[in-house]
Amino acid sequence: MILRLAPVLIVTLLVGPILAGLAMAVLPAFGYLPALGGDTLGLAPWRQLVAQPGLWRSVAVSFTSGLVTTAVSLVVVLLFLASATGSRLDHWIRRLVSPLLSIPHAAAAFGLAFLIAPSGLVARLVSPGLTGWERPPDLLIVQDPWGLSLMAGLIIKEIPFLLLMSLAALPQLDPERRVAIARSLGYRPTIAWLKVVAPALYPLIRLPVYAVIAYATSVVDVALILGPTLPPTLSVSILTWFNDPDLSRRFMASAGAVLQLGVTAAALATWWCLECLATRLIRHWIDRGGRRHGEKPLHLAGKGLILLASLIAFIGIAGLALYSVAGFWRFPDALPQSVTTTHWVRALPSLAGPASSTAIIAIASTLIAVVLALAALENEQRTGRQPAQGRLLSALGLLYLPLIVPQIAFLFGLVVVMESLGTRPQHGLVIFGHLLFVLPYVFLSLSEAYRRFDPRWTRLALTLGASRNAAFWRVRLPLLLAPMLTACAVGLAVSIGQYLPTQLLGAGRVPTVTTEAVALASGGNRRAIGVWALVQASLPLVGFTIAIGLPRLLWSNRRGMRGTP
Amino acid sequence: MNDRHHLALEQIRITLGEVTLLELDAAVGPGEVLTVMGPSGSGKSTLLAFVAGFLAPAFQATGRIRLDGRDITRLPAERRGIGLLFQDPLLFPHLSVAGNLRFGMPRSTPDRSDRVEDALGEIGLAGFGDRDPATLSGGQQARVALMRLLLSAPCAVLLDEPFAKLDTHLRHEMRQLVFSRLHEAGLPSLLVTHDREDAEDAGGSLIQLSA
Amino acid sequence: MPSRTLAAAPLALLLSMPLHAAPDPADWDAVRNEARGQTVYWNAWAGDTRTNRYLEWVNQRMQDEYDVTVVHVKLDDTSAAVSRVLAEKSAGNREDGSIDLIWINGENFAAMRAADLLFGPFAERLPNFALTYPEHNPEVVTDFTLPTEGFEAPWGKAQITFYFDSAEIDSPPRDIEALLAWAEANPGRFTYPRIPDFTGSTFLKQALLALSDADEALYAPVEESDFTAVTAPLWDYLDTLHPHLWRGGRQFPASGPELRNLMSDGELALAFTFIPSEPAAAVADSELPPTTRSYVLEGGTLGNVHFVAIPFNSPHKAGAMVVADFLLSPEAQARKQDLAMWGDRTVLDVARLDEQAQALFALDEENPAMLPPDALAMTLPEPHPSWMTALQEAWLERYVRN
CATH class of the missing domain: 3.40.190.10 (Periplasmic binding protein-like II)
Structure with missing residues (x-):
């Protein structure tokens, strides 16, 4: 009975707040916001919005960066899987996925900026020896007007996400067998993978791909650090307008939020059209039957690109770590002149509070999300109703709404809704806010393994006289422990990284390492930023370490539990 | 295990949409084996799923399953008292060998540990209780799976090509073991296979399904 | 058991108190009494570890001296606090807002005043306010040419x-x-x-x-x-x-x-x-x-005063006023001006303070990167x-x- 309520509960819990929040953004967008004296509907906010200098350029950058980021990340992941499966690099990268995923977006962006800036680590390493630069060159690299550095920063973070999702979906396709058959027909390995596995894999990771598009078109923190500035991306402009001391701009900001929703929707629609086009082209490519041509470059690209992306991410983080202990450090010195612990010592006393409330919120929201996801999935198993693979439009598919609707479009409205309901900002409300984003990711990470789980195990348990519940607790749960812990770790990482929901729903009263890091970042002290970014990155790492270590520890004496079931 | 059980399949008819997959009317007495043979797609597995209580919602079935006279057609799988032996031994990989045997034993069973030890001795695996099932050989795993089934004290047994994956020399040995133990326990069994030798060793009546 | 009863007593007292009107700053003793035990949520930009440290020091002193807890709600942008109060007003939350004190000036103050989001007037009734000698220093009652009218209390000074x-x-x-x-x-x-x-x-x-x-x-x-x-x-x-x-x-x-x-x-x-x-x-x-x-440039540079203000729906107005008053005390102002702590200039008219208070502001040492004190006169x-x-x-x- 309770199980049957789970899907309904999930959908109302997620969809309700988003629709309510959107409504509270749409009303001011058409001039209705009584607290600011707006009590008639009209198009004035839209006229004001359209008159903003650089608006269409902002829209264009948001739109293209979303599509380009997604396309490049997807291609890199597919090429990697095609060329490296089974190799040593494959082994390596699989291990790196989790730590890469646990680096917060903002930290990765800071790291990249510090790496490629004219005064950055790369320039320092080759100066003045190779370049003769005694002083940083006056080059526009970071925050370029085309959004290239923004896209680079996003790609670095989206690759591990798409990779993790692909790795979760792959086993059910039995890629080794498919590739072996194709190779026996004369196809070279990389080409074989691309022709027989990739087309089957894509439908399974389509949803994560859509989530990446939505995220990349509306991201705020990375765009603030790496995105263009004159004008900035649409999402950053909206945030600036919402934060403008001139309160009358809230109307225009709301209109901007609605426009952002439109831009994201347009990007998704465009992608969908591109999908159709690509399907045809690829079918043609497969039909042509080429077996060898292009193997070498594809193979090299597959290995090289992912290696480059991972290296950039790690060196960026290493740069932050170096900065967190740096004394005076002038260009073109490759290393700081002195090392100091001042910044850590200064941060430590104020770490405990935010770190513990981060942990409480992350654990609570993840636990709730896991329970709800398990209940919904178990209900699906018991009623025998499974949505078709990769299908988007099932009722439970609404679960993914928070991943598709840009945060900035509904969170400001949601605050008003919550205030009207009389809920006061506190941990509970923040946990609820995090749940909106944690639950879809937990579900996304868990559902594949759950649905793929060999039904014979449960049947066996039942025929041995175990009840449905006993079969769940004593067989399914232990056997699915590893994917469940991974889903938990993903959930924790998502929660730890949340900024806007924490700040807005908690009224800033619930400090987390992320809100602290963002607040400090506004002061631009790179050494302090380095400290907090490392702390922020290390918390999710704890989760991933437990997710990998605990099953190994528990099943150290059970050989059959070592691979994923 | 001296209870004597009867399994009756009355006017069974399973359909998928407009298509009738199979029709069957049979009774299996204590210790008897009813063998159902047929090529893939003939509905063997569907029949087993129906009797065990796992029929997918897409199928429709009419008719009645009676176990010792009791109508169990609508009962959930775990309350039917029907045990199942698969192609693979499917020993729970997270439990020890003894844990696997204990899994199906009714809570009321007295002296559970002793029973487990005795059972292991009966299949030549005395002292294997604490072992990781993954370290056993294929034949040992198959024997543990059979013992686990018997210890769960079922009233009837379904065999889903239980010997298909065993080596030839093991296959004969396992057949002997399984059929003799089922006979001793007085359990009516339904065997689904496409191996004629299985049917011959089982010795009961045979139903041939067409594709 | 006894500890539990003890803990419950103030709670019961709190619950039995009727909801009353905003405290009147004219009766300062009453304000101080009411402030006791309150927690003041102070929304302030937190981009500087020095500022953050100073706010923590304020919290310590307020707890020791006045039994008021100060929580620094860390912001990356002051307007986030303005948004919050606005959202609360939109939702009809008129008595139980989440912000008690805001570090503010200029456009944000003008916007909040215009939208009636602030409590006041209170600033000129704060006992320590007199130490700013507003008749000689009009900048402490003027924010970007707008008269503050007591809706915000001066705190520090900035200059290009x-x-x-x-x-x-x-x-x-x-x-x-x-x-x-x-x-x-x-x-x-x-x-x-x-x-x-x-x-x-x-x-x-x-x-x-x-x-x-x-x-x-x-x-x-x-x-x-x-x-x-x-x-x-x-x-x-x-x-x-x-x-x-x-x-x-x-x-x-x-x-x-x-x-x-x-x-x-x-x-x-x-x-x-x-x-x-x-x-x-x-x-x-x-x-x-x-x-x-x-x-500083010849002919002087732009400078202004930054303030603290209390939102109209703050549930701890008494506590917030006691904090605002403490911030104006020679002790807090001198501590703030100390470069080892923060280095933010005082709004008090130091020359008019008594000798003992003046001594607090004496500079120990010259810092070559620091402006000479008279440079900011322009x-x-x-x-x-x-x-x-x-x-x-x-x-x-x-x-x-x-």
Whole structure:
């Protein structure tokens, strides 16, 4: 009975707040916001919005960066899987996925900026020896007007996400067998993978791909650090307008939020059209039957690109770590002149509070999300109703709404809704806010393994006289422990990284390492930023370490539990 | 295990949409084996799923399953008292060998540990209780799976090509073991296979399904 | 068991108290009594570890002295707090708001006043307020030309201060015209933060004050003058300046702190800040070289006072007022001005304080990166806030690519 309520509960819990929040953004967008004296509907906010200098350029950058980021990340992941499966690099990268995923977006962006800036680590390493630069060159690299550095920063973070999702979906396709058959027909390995596995894999990771598009078109923190500035991306402009001391701009900001929703929707629609086009082209490519041509470059690209992306991410983080202990450090010195612990010592006393409330919120929201996801999935198993693979439009598919609707479009409205309901900002409300984003990711990470789980195990348990519940607790749960812990770790990482929901729903009263890091970042002290970014990155790492270590520890004496079931 | 059980399949008819997959009317007495043979797609597995209580919602079935006279057609799988032996031994990989045997034993069973030890001795695996099932050989795993089934004290047994994956020399040995133990326990069994030798060793009546 | 009863007693007391009207600052003893045991949520920009440390010190002192807990709600942008109060008002939350005190001034204050989001008047009734001697220091009751009317209490002072590395530059430009010549001679070594950043906008106002002859027009609402005519010299100036700026004026840093980072990287040779102690603090934190020096332009630079205000729906107004009063005490003001703590200038009229209080403000040592105390005497008052908005819009219109 309770199980049957789970899907309904999930959908109302997620969809309700988003629709309510959107409504509270749409009303001011058409001039209705009584607290600011707006009590008639009209198009004035839209006229004001359209008159903003650089608006269409902002829209264009948001739109293209979303599509380009997604396309490049997807291609890199597919090429990697095609060329490296089974190799040593494959082994390596699989291990790196989790730590890469646990680096917060903002930290990765800071790291990249510090790496490629004219005064950055790369320039320092080759100066003045190779370049003769005694002083940083006056080059526009970071925050370029085309959004290239923004896209680079996003790609670095989206690759591990798409990779993790692909790795979760792959086993059910039995890629080794498919590739072996194709190779026996004369196809070279990389080409074989691309022709027989990739087309089957894509439908399974389509949803994560859509989530990446939505995220990349509306991201705020990375765009603030790496995105263009004159004008900035649409999402950053909206945030600036919402934060403008001139309160009358809230109307225009709301209109901007609605426009952002439109831009994201347009990007998704465009992608969908591109999908159709690509399907045809690829079918043609497969039909042509080429077996060898292009193997070498594809193979090299597959290995090289992912290696480059991972290296950039790690060196960026290493740069932050170096900065967190740096004394005076002038260009073109490759290393700081002195090392100091001042910044850590200064941060430590104020770490405990935010770190513990981060942990409480992350654990609570993840636990709730896991329970709800398990209940919904178990209900699906018991009623025998499974949505078709990769299908988007099932009722439970609404679960993914928070991943598709840009945060900035509904969170400001949601605050008003919550205030009207009389809920006061506190941990509970923040946990609820995090749940909106944690639950879809937990579900996304868990559902594949759950649905793929060999039904014979449960049947066996039942025929041995175990009840449905006993079969769940004593067989399914232990056997699915590893994917469940991974889903938990993903959930924790998502929660730890949340900024806007924490700040807005908690009224800033619930400090987390992320809100602290963002607040400090506004002061631009790179050494302090380095400290907090490392702390922020290390918390999710704890989760991933437990997710990998605990099953190994528990099943150290059970050989059959070592691979994923 | 001296209870004597009867399994009756009355006017069974399973359909998928407009298509009738199979029709069957049979009774299996204590210790008897009813063998159902047929090529893939003939509905063997569907029949087993129906009797065990796992029929997918897409199928429709009419008719009645009676176990010792009791109508169990609508009962959930775990309350039917029907045990199942698969192609693979499917020993729970997270439990020890003894844990696997204990899994199906009714809570009321007295002296559970002793029973487990005795059972292991009966299949030549005395002292294997604490072992990781993954370290056993294929034949040992198959024997543990059979013992686990018997210890769960079922009233009837379904065999889903239980010997298909065993080596030839093991296959004969396992057949002997399984059929003799089922006979001793007085359990009516339904065997689904496409191996004629299985049917011959089982010795009961045979139903041939067409594709 | 006894401990549990003890803990429950104040709670029961609290619950049995009737909801009452806002405390009256005229009866200060009553305010102090009511404040006891309250927790004051103070929303304040938290981009500087020194500021954050000072707020923690305030919390300690308030707990020890007044039994008031101060929680620093850390913001990256003050307007987030404005948004919050606005959202609460929209939702009809008139008594149980989440913010008790805001660090505020300028446009944000003007906006909150205009939207009736502030509690007051209270500032002039704070016992320590008299130490600012407002009759001699009108800036403590004026915020961007707007009279504060007691809706915010002065807290500290900021003023545009230029800084440079003396190892690299011998004589920095001393006025706006010289700045242009210097930039032409040193291309790519100077810039200002991107509009609408606060520090960047202040640079526009500073340049406009220096370049235009219509100074008095800037202290009245912008609607009352011919914006195009008044600002024409500014745009001419910027059009000439931009090609010589960092990145050729095609890009601007995000904020004042970002300028400091560019100085630290050696990308810029000359920069400015709104916080006079920032260069010295950055030297202490090894962000800037010890050869860093500060100065103000000839004829003075823009300066203003920053304040604390109480939202209309704060549930702890008494506590907030006690905090605002403590912030004005010689002890707290002197502590704040100490560079080892923060380095933010006092709003008290130190010369008029008694000797004992004056002694608290004595400087122990000279810091070479710090301005001499008299340098900040030449403070230009802020223009009317409407000018800021108009300048920002005109700038974006002119320099944002379409």
